[in-house]
Amino acid sequence: MEPQNIYKVELHAHTDETSLCGHVPAAGQVELYLKGGYQCLVLTDHYFPDFFTKFYPGKSWDEYADMLLAGYRAAKKAAEGTALTVLLGFELRSYEGMEDFLCYGMTEEDVYRYPMICQKSVKDMCDFAHEKGWLINQAHPYRDDYAQLHPVKDPTLIDAVEVYNGTPYVHNHNELALEWARKHHVPALSGSDAHRDYGACRGGIAFPYPIYSSQALIEGIKKQDYTLLRTQDEMQY
Numbered sequence: 001m002e003p004q005n006i007y008k009v010e011l012h013a014h015t016d017e018t019s020l021c022g023h024v025p026a027a028g029q030v031e032l033y034l035k036g037g038y039q040c041l042v043l044t045d046h047y048f049p050d051f052f053t054k055f056y057p058g059k060s061w062d063e064y065a066d067m068l069l070a071g072y073r074a075a076k077k078a079a080e081g082t083a084l085t086v087l088l089g090f091e092l093r094s095y096e097g098m099e100d101f102l103c104y105g106m107t108e109e110d111v112y113r114y115p116m117i118c119q120k121s122v123k124d125m126c127d128f129a130h131e132k133g134w135l136i137n138q139a140h141p142y143r144d145d146y147a148q149l150h151p152v153k154d155p156t157l158i159d160a161v162e163v164y165n166g167t168p169y170v171h172n173h174n175e176l177a178l179e180w181a182r183k184h185h186v187p188a189l190s191g192s193d194a195h196r197d198y199g200a201c202r203g204g205i206a207f208p209y210p211i212y213s214s215q216a217l218i219e220g221i222k223k224q225d226y227t228l229l230r231t232q233d234e235m236q237y
């Protein structure tokens with residue numbers, strides 16, 4: 001067998017510009033992922049009700065959209081002329097619960113056009129995403145801090161589930177997520193959930209071909225053309 005080329009794609013990463021919990025600016029993430037040999041970096045900054053109502057109340061939707069896109073835009077700029085493709089994603093949370101849903105396929109125009117999709121119920125938010133052709137990947141469904149208390153894990157609402165979350169300083173119970181994905185025949189994905197420099201390049205997926213657009217990413221995930229990238233969890237406990 002010919003050795004196959006591998007194209008690494010990060011599916012879960014945050015920027016300091018947009019995520020309140022982010023510690024690495026977009027340009028720093030681009031540098032880390034280039035160094036880590038990734039071909040594609042999907043930024044998934046947080047998009048959740050408190051961002052608008054509690055942390056930054058009283059702005060127009062256009063101002064909010066600019067804020068939500070700030071990290072992605074800075075990363076895209078930093079990646080110009082490099083081998084790294086930067087794609088737009090979000091980590092959505094509905095007002096209804098504590099679960100986080102990674103969403104791929106939303107365009108910059110979509111962000112302006114459809115305000116406050118986090119004001120929908122979990123079901124309506126997922127249905128809306130599917131109507132628009134976006135893909136929903138439930139993030140860290142068994143993470144200790146909240147998800148076990150709010151176990152909305154409905155295989156009919158999601159396209160995929162994160163069975164490896166690389167965050168080194170929380171307990172994600174990745175093994176339970178993998179078990180759940182197998183039981184319900186939901187495609188399994190991996191992501192670093194990178195908030196800090198030492199959290200980068202710990203997860204993701206690898207395709208045998210490069211990914212240059214969200215559309216290609218969604219198709220590749222649906223066809224399950226990838227293998228999972230995982231870092232051994234010696235850093236977790």
Ligand SMILES: [Zn+2]
Pocket residue numbers: 014019021022046195
């Ligand atoms: Zn975060």
Ligand SMILES: [Zn+2]
Pocket residue numbers: 012013014044091139193
């Ligand atoms: Zn995250």
